[in-house]
Amino acid sequence: MHPITLKFLEAVKLNNNVKRMHLHRDLYLQEKERFFTFVDSLLEQLKKLDSNLEDITTKDCIFRFNKDIRFSKDKSPYKTHFGAFISSGGRKSPLPWYYLHIQPGNQSGISWGSRCPSIPQREAIILHIWNNRTKRQRIITNPPFNKQFGTLVDKQAEVSLERRLKSHKTQQLLEQLGKTKAKQILNNKEALELLLYPRFCVRHPVSDKEVLQTDFAQNVMKGFQLLQPFNELILEGMIG
Secondary structure, three states, X not given: OOHHHHHHHHHHHHOOOHHHHHHOHHHHHHHHHHHHHHHHHHHHHHHHHOHHHOOOOHHHHEOOOEOOOOOOXXXXXXXXXXXXXXXXOOOOOOOOEEXXXXXOXXXXXXXXXXXXXXXXXXXXXXXHHHHOHHHHHHHHOOHHHHHHHOOOXXXXXXXXXXXXXXXXXXXXXXXXXXHHHHHHHXXXXXXXXXXXXXXXXXXXXXXXXXXXXXXXXXXXXXXXXXXXHHHHXXXXXXXX
């Protein structure tokens, strides 16, 4: 990436308005193309690593720079970052993804996960994780993976176990699992926690200095390579 990219995004943050963007449209198009080219190169390499991405184009992965402000209190028209969501279903897919986020102020990063899977998909993921827990443990305890990404996260983990058990969604999930499986899981604390907090999202923060290094693209790919086995494990659970 180029220093101008971060300076452009910082300028948008300071003056986030349509008039200024129109005045600097050439700069915006330049940086948009620079990010597109960067992601295009990553995708070409990722396709060699992950065959599920074979039919995806770079255009399918990159988010629009304009914000959707219809339901937001913040009415500023533009994002202050560039983002690429690389998934076999495109950027709107609930399937597992590789994500690249470029934002000045040391807020860049690469991450992986599955966005808003449906209850049946989440059920499938959980059961597949449980049935392949040894494989999952081997992936996440691999020293390079652990060093790069650390602890797996799940936003739902903020809710206590007791409260989660009482929730309507949990009751629905237990019903879908069937009486036998639900009973087995309820009697196994490890399985129960995995059911309610499957933790299949990870993130590696990246500083501005790292973004601007000549080997940044190589480092992003190293991260994606570490994530690919986890991506494959979750995808197996979702689509069989």
